[in-house]
Amino acid sequence: MTLFYAPDFTPSQPTLPDDEAHHAFKVLRLAAGAVVNVTDGHGNLHEVKIADADWKKPRLQVLRTQTDFGKRDYRIHMAVAPTKNADRTEWLVEKCVELGVDEISFVACERSERRHFKTDRLEKIAVAAMKQSLKAYLPVVRDMIPFANFVKQTNAAQRFIAYLDEEKKAYLAKAATPGGDYCVLIGPEGDFSPKEVSFARQYGFEPVSLGNSRLRTETAAMAACHIFNIVNERC
Amino acid sequence: MTLFYAPDFTPSQPTLPDDEAHHAFKVLRLAAGAVVNVTDGHGNLHEVKIADADWKKPRLQVLRTQTDFGKRDYRIHMAVAPTKNADRTEWLVEKCVELGVDEISFVACERSERRHFKTDRLEKIAVAAMKQSLKAYLPVVRDMIPFANFVKQTNAAQRFIAYLDEEKKAYLAKAATPGGDYCVLIGPEGDFSPKEVSFARQYGFEPVSLGNSRLRTETAAMAACHIFNIVNERC
Known part of the structure; x- marks a missing residue:
């Protein structure tokens, strides 16, 4: 086809x-x-x-x-700090679209190494991945905005923030419940700052782990997206 | 660290x-x-x-x-047809190592576009990904062998073959049970031939799906690897 x-x-x-x-x-x-x-x-x-x-x-x-070809009863919004290496961000867009994502936002964080960021090329990659994986919904790709603005304006029902410190956190595959309207925040190479984590928590973002492995930013984004899909496809 | x-x-x-x-x-x-x-x-x-x-x-x-740093009570053996584009195979090695894999084998399939394949560079990528993700076990990366030889010599307890046709198949996240010794076969861009699927089934490889999306070869390999890890981290 x-x-x-x-x-x-x-x-x-x-x-x-x-x-x-x-x-x-x-x-x-x-x-x-x-x-x-x-x-x-x-x-x-x-x-x-x-x-x-x-x-x-x-x-x-x-x-x-x-109509409604491949429509799903859940929604995934991925919010991620762009990687230093642009290829890795392009890759994460391609992979999230293949696995299934509805919206990808980029956030500028305290420890972000990348301050300027264009999404034109990413939109083309999203289109190519949509076509390649035979989907009929084109995910929205949004320009980068400051972390705090993003946190304040997001009202998805199930909000998560994934980060790496030693603190005991729920595993996303257990914390996410099926049929949800999800948003997950993934930090930059140097991770979120404690201030950012605490700010997101104030706005109802639940701290989660993505498993036992220390993952790169783009792998973490892809893994979170895959987990939401698995949680829903299991049921 | x-x-x-x-x-x-x-x-x-x-x-x-x-x-x-x-x-x-x-x-x-x-x-x-x-x-x-x-x-x-x-x-x-x-x-x-x-x-x-x-x-x-x-x-x-x-x-x-x-000793036994990060030792797991399950084992993942990924067997995959190399992609036409070598970058995509390098990427899948990096991502599977990050997510957690024990052995990666390459198989030459009927519809493989790539007939020659060197693993030297992949070993370097596996080392870099092991270091980056702070693991102490270096996965084994094996040279390409013919599909049939691979199928005959593999004796992992839970053997799966993932492919795309319309046939109703079990979802890998449901078919794999925790604590297993897993092997999963992932086909080339044109997928496995019906003959290959039937041959693998004779040798006890269970047909599985990786979800509702049509995934590229390298995404399928990464998704399968992630599913095994999730099945075990959930419990």
């Missing part, structure tokens, strides 16, 4: 953006009669027949539309 | 290999009096004081030795 992303696609106006049309007709060389899938990133999955393969003005015929 | 890897280290002969000595004394510029940790990759963790910081012939004094 080949999946294309066309944010403005509707059954009455079935069009592909230029880059997707180029990919379909110039790279994959799809011909008239081929059947492909198109999503708008909002849960709609259209099965589409190519009626005319003119890449500048293709004609597409919608055969079938599934 | 800084961790060094010295495979031949013993309390009676406390030496560092040249590359680790160079890193300790030339890069980190550790001086006499500094205390560091050294592992042999076989579960021994030594707390070591630097008595003389001559990098060509350092003198080290063992303060304390912990």
